[in-house]
Amino acid sequence: MSNDADDLFLIEARQLAESLEAGLLDMKSRPEDRTLVDSVFRDLHTLKGSGAMFGHTALATFLHDFETAFDAVREGRFAVTAALIDLGLRACDHAVTLLEGGEAAPGQALLAELTALISGGDAPAAAPAEEGAAPEEGAGSGDWQMAFRLAADCLVLGARPQVLLDELRALGATDLNPDFDALPTLIDLEPDRLYIGWRLRLPGHVTEAEIREVFLFNEEDLRLELTREPAGPPPEVEAATAPPAAGPVAMAAAPTPPAAPPRERTMMRVPAERLDEMMNRVGELVIAEARLAELVARTGDAQLVAVAEEIQRLATGMRETTMSIRMTPIDSITSRFRRLIHDLNGALGKSILFEVEGEETELDKTVIELLADPLMHLIRNSADHGLELPEVRRAAGKPEAGTIRLSARYSGAEVVITLADDGRGLDVGRIRARAEERGLVAPEAELDEQATLALILQPGFSTAETVTELSGRGVGMDVVKRTVEQLRGTIEVESVPGQGTRIHMRLPLTLAIIDGLLVEIAGERYTIPLAAVEHIIELPEEHAKRGDGSRFLNIRDQLVPFLRMRELLGSEGPPAPFQKVVVATAGELRVGLTVDRIIGSSQTVIKQLSPLHSTLKTFSGATVLGDGSVALILDVPQLVAFGQIRDSMEAA
Structure with missing residues (x-):
């Protein structure tokens, strides 16, 4: 067997295991759903058969008895119970262990539990044979x-x-x-x-x-x-x-009618490395196309202009297709969270409901992969520290079952992911006291509620009285913050005592190519993500003077803070006579960015900044322009946050 074939089997087997786990968790709430039972049986059967074919004999042998048990459920000879589902989930875990080369011995204990469960009388009595029914095929018959x-x-x-x-x-x-x-x-x-x-x-x-x-x-x-x-x-x-x-009897599907609908589209599995390489090549193509457009613009040759426009159209189409291939719905990782909640219910002695909104929201596959562990940390913290025990919730007039809700929605060029619980909330005073104990905050420092809540994202910070197997060691939240920032996103914490906590993460849709607005500030070119641009206006004459201390613009009867980018970037020299204001948004907030000139829109290939420059919060990356020069990409959420902080400080 080739290594490629074995690798493909392992990918498919893990996906089957995930599908099997999801089906078992669904059966917990819908035990009478025959479609779910059939789906679980098919996953077991396929995983067993594929394992046998690819030499995973221990896997096939282990799954055989579980397949038989669910076949009995499918035929109505055994009822779906919580104990059977729990055994099935543990069997799924063991199957993954076997796929990764683990020991087969622990599976014997699971099989013994399954045998005891099946023979323990939980099964409904077999239905009596109907009068005139045919006998079992194998009873005393020939070959x-x-x-x-x-x-x-x-x-x-x-x-x-x-x-x-x-x-x-x-x-x-x-x-x-x-x-x-x-x-x-x-x-x-x-x-x-x-x-x-x-x-x-x-x-x-x-x-x-x-x-x-x-x-x-x-x-x-x-x-x-x-x-x-x-x-x-x-x-x-x-x-x-x-x-x-x-004579011999044909067991065939009915002939397909002439007007039968087309079959489902054929799916193909492609290694992630190939998609990454394809994305890199498309990025280089976009840069080359921009250089070609720059050269053609100088020649003015009509035929070259036509060819350049055709290449631009093809490059844009290839970019959009490649991006769509990389986009993955967030429900691709939610199944593991459902399993986590199932396990936490038993481990913590709590009743926890898990709800998901916006599962169809799509993100770049790299973002999805890096987001899984941070969300796992947040869910554990909510379950362990946020949600109260049933008797405490009952005394507070709350439902005994606590709720953890994961939601995702689009917001301009970003996706906002929120994890919320209806637990006890965060104690601002306790957080402040613990931060002072650890030397994170000076006793005389003045912090508003938002800044105090943000302290829980500091490395090693924890208010837990005891350390549990799940949390309380002061690790996790700083990992969440670091991962979100690595993805060029932002994180915000909200909490209401007695009502719960909400953690919002704003993440870019993609990490590769975006549409950008190219602007000029003090002779240097910068790119602003086009999806974050709301509109562009000319800076009013009364605000154009350099020494003017005004910080707000009246735009459509709303006051919008604006930043003089020349001052923010430390640029020398007088500003352009007719400055423009690019009004950019991040979520519900807006900020105006003053620039000297609007150059135009362009496809922007995002390049990461060097480690030396990665701490600069004003920029999220860089891009190569058509003439070979480099333009920095402005980080709109950071600029919006800076504008809001500055205005709140001035108001105080």
């Missing part, structure tokens, strides 16, 4: 003669006939021979179509249900013939699809 042929286009859709043959061999198949009757002449042969069928014999103890199970994912356009060999009396034929008929 099966079997022939099957898959859909001609099954290879294109990802089917693997060798996997089916291996499963049939595991059932005891013998006399396995190919059937070449449908093989066309060489000139008519299409390499991506399957023309071969197979004939074989199966032992009589194998049931028809077990045979159907092998073809669970290949039923479309399947041709399957089953014939019982005589066990004494004349031959009797059992059809896989009613009604029975003389």
Whole structure:
């Protein structure tokens, strides 16, 4: 087996394990949902079969008994219980451990618990056989003669006939021979179509249900013939699809009607490294396209202008397509949080509800990956420190079950992710006292409530009285802050005593390419993310003087703070005679940025600043312009925050 094939199996297996875990958690609230039961069974069956095919024998052996148990649930012979779901989740964890090369021994204890549970009387009584019902297929009958042929286009859709043959061999198949009757002449042969069928014999103890199970994912356009060999009396034929008929019976899907809807789109798995490389190449293409446009503008040649515009259109389309490939909905990581809440319910003795809003909100895959651990820290803290015990909540007039809510929404060029709980909230006085104890704040320092709450994001800060397995060691919140800042985002803490805490994280949609507004300040060029630009106005004459101390503009009957970027950047020389104000937004807040000249919009490839310059909060990165020079990218959220802080200080 090639390394690539094994790596692909591991990726698919982990995704199957995640799907299995999500299905089990859904079954906890909807145990009667047959669709969920079928989905869990399919995931178990596929993971077991794939594991056997790729040499993970221990995995396949371990999952076999769990597959049998959920098959009993699917057939109504055993009820879905909390104990079964808990065992299933632990089995899912052990399956992931086996995939990573862990020991198989712990699985024996799980299998013993499963055996005890199944034999413990929780199962509903089996329904009595209906009068006239057919007996079990394998009861005293002869062997099966079997022939099957898959859909001609099954290879294109990802089917693997060798996997089916291996499963049939595991059932005891013998006399396995190919059937070449449908093989066309060489000139008519299409390499991506399957023309071969197979004939074989199966032992009589194998049931028809077990045979159907092998073809669970290949039923479309399947041709399957089953014939019982005589066990004494004349031959009797059992059809896989009613009604029975003389001779071999075809178990096939109904012919596709002429107006049948098209099949689902074929999905392809691509390693993340290839997407990253593709994004880098597209970024270089955008820079080259900008350089070409710059050169063509100097020549003025009409034919070159037409070609440059066509290349620009193609580059823009490729950029948008590549960006859409990289975008991932936030629900790709929420399943692990649901599992965490399930485990915390038992570990903390609390009743916790987990709600998600805006699961379809998409972010760059890199942002999603880096965001998973910080959110895990926040959820643990909310569950351990934020939410009260049921009796405490009841005494306070709250529902016994506490709620942790994760929400995501778009806000201009950003995504705002909020984690909120309805717990006890944060004690501002206690936070201040602990900060003074640790030397983070001088006793005489004046801090408003927002600045005090932000102290919980400092390294090593904790107000927990005791250290638990979950939290209280002063690690976690600083990791959250560091990760959010690494992603060029901001974090804000809000809390109301007795009502709960909300933590807002503002993150950029992407870390690669954006549309930017190119401006000039004191002869230097800077880029402002175009999605953050609300509108552009000319700086009123009464504010244009350098010594003017005004800090607000009246824009559409609203006062908007503005920053004189020349002063902020320490630029020398007189300003341009007709300065412009770019009104930029970050969430609900706005700020005006005065610039000397608006150059125009352009595609901006974001390059990270060097470690020497990474501490400069005014800039979020840099980009290469068409003439090869570098323009710094202004960090709008930081500038908005600076404007708000300055205005609040002046008001005080």
